[in-house]
Amino acid sequence: MEPRVITITSGKGGVGKTTITANLATALALAGHQVVAVDADIGLRNLDVMMGLENRIVYDLVDVAEGRCRLRQALIRDKRLSNLFLLPAAQTKDKTAVQPADMVKICEELRSEFSFVLVDSPAGIEHGFRTALAPADEVIVVTTPEVAAVRDADRVIGLLEAAGKESVELAINRVKPEMVERGDMLSVEDVLEILSIPLIGVIPEDPEVIVATNKGVPVVLNNLSPSGQAIKDMARRLLGEEVPFPTLKGKESIFNLLSRWLRRK
Amino acid sequence: MRLFGKAGLRNPRDIAKERLKLMLIQDRIQVSPGFMEELREALLSSLGKYLDVDREGTELSLEVGENRGKLVASVPIKSVKRRVEHD
Ligand SMILES: Nc1ncnc2c1ncn2[C@@H]1O[C@H](COP(=O)(O)OP(=O)(O)OP(=O)(O)O)[C@@H](O)[C@H]1O
Numbered sequence: 001m002e003p004r005v006i007t008i009t010s011g012k013g014g015v016g017k018t019t020i021t022a023n024l025a026t027a028l029a030l031a032g033h034q035v036v037a038v039d040a041d042i043g044l045r046n047l048d049v050m051m052g053l054e055n056r057i058v059y060d061l062v063d064v065a066e067g068r069c070r071l072r073q074a075l076i077r078d079k080r081l082s083n084l085f086l087l088p089a090a091q092t093k094d095k096t097a098v099q100p101a102d103m104v105k106i107c108e109e110l111r112s113e114f115s116f117v118l119v120d121s122p123a124g125i126e127h128g129f130r131t132a133l134a135p136a137d138e139v140i141v142v143t144t145p146e147v148a149a150v151r152d153a154d155r156v157i158g159l160l161e162a163a164g165k166e167s168v169e170l171a172i173n174r175v176k177p178e179m180v181e182r183g184d185m186l187s188v189e190d191v192l193e194i195l196s197i198p199l200i201g202v203i204p205e206d207p208e209v210i211v212a213t214n215k216g217v218p219v220v221l222n223n224l225s226p227s228g229q230a231i232k233d234m235a236r237r238l239l240g241e242e243v244p245f246p247t248l249k250g251k252e253s254i255f256n257l258l259s260r261w262l263r264r265k
Numbered sequence: 266m267r268l269f270g271k272a273g274l275r276n277p278r279d280i281a282k283e284r285l286k287l288m289l290i291q292d293r294i295q296v297s298p299g300f301m302e303e304l305r306e307a308l309l310s311s312l313g314k315y316l317d318v319d320r321e322g323t324e325l326s327l328e329v330g331e332n333r334g335k336l337v338a339s340v341p342i343k344s345v346k347r348r349v350e351h352d
């Protein structure tokens with residue numbers, strides 16, 4: 001299989017890019033692949049925290065780009081999975097310290113060692129976004145089912161099309177089925193109808209995500225968490241498996257139960 | 266008289282969807298340079314099969330109102346063609 005560089009981006013901030021990058025990387029590694037997660041959010045690094053690797057960082061992406069160390073020296077091996085690595089962002093340097101061309105070069109080098117290179121993009125559509133996108137073969141756009149997030153996702157999708165990115169897929173995060181059912185929130189179908197790009201993942205709102213972030217243990221390692229399961233499904237879809245999207249229904253309303261019962265008659 | 270205005274019956278989900286659709290009409294047009302010009306050309310060239318129009322006097326605008334987007338075209342007609350010109 002050809003190595004794949006996949007950038008996770010969003011437009012609007014705080015919708016779950018870093019959470020998805022950390023978990024997708026872990027899920028792909030659990031499936032036996034050689035995986036590296038690259039934190040391209042320079043100045044605001046988070047990926048190390050989500051993966052529980054924050055106290056192992058010696059060199060970072062900027063050091064690599066500026067030639068202060070070799071790529072290998074900056075890679076941190078995961079605590080649990082020996083086939084999972086992190087290339088951390090710099091916490092202190094300027095956002096423009098890494099150029100798109102540097103990123104392309106670094107990812108080229110990573111391709112020779114890894115089958116998956118996942119790049120966690122910063123929010124926005126500025127320099128950092130363009131840098132994170134430059135090396136991408138595939139792009140995952142993350143949104144939540146909220147008006148502002150979907151609007152920004154549409155803008156990003158337009159930019160990706162203009163940049164000639166052919167494989168652009170959507171992940172909808174923090175879905176609350178009960179709210180959709182009450183008519184209080186956009187549904188997965190609504191968001192898909194509006195953005196009209198292929199769907200790769202639907203992740204429910206899940207308090208386990210916060211617990212996982214606090215512990216520095218990605219939620220996919222928790223077999224009981226619904227969001228972890230959803231991101232594992234996402235990984236399987238990336239690997240080419242047909243995984244149906246579970247109908248994200250909340251608790252069934254009396255009305256639904258009744259109408260189904262009547263139909264059966 | 267309408268006792269129940271349309272808005273009174275809609276839930277937040279429907280409102281969100283409608284607002285988004287309107288926002289995206291504006292956003293998509295604003296971010297693609299030349300969109301309106303291209304649309305104007307396409308419109309004039311297909312109208313040209315039926316009508317002889319005043320290109321310079323043609324006005325095209327997009328209006329986004331309360332609950333929908335509307336394309337408004339004002340095309341002065343010089344004459345109507347006797348035969349439709351098929352390509
Ligand atoms: N499915 C979920 N359920 C509950 N909480 C979530 C979920 N996904 C993300 N979160 C929470 O939302 C917050 C933002 O997530 P995250 O940092 O992954 O977003 P981001 O898009 O990377 O943000 P930024 O744009 O700042 O980089 C975190 O506190 C995270 O725990």
Ligand SMILES: [Mg+2]
Nearest residue numbers: 017018041046
């Ligand atoms: Mg982030």
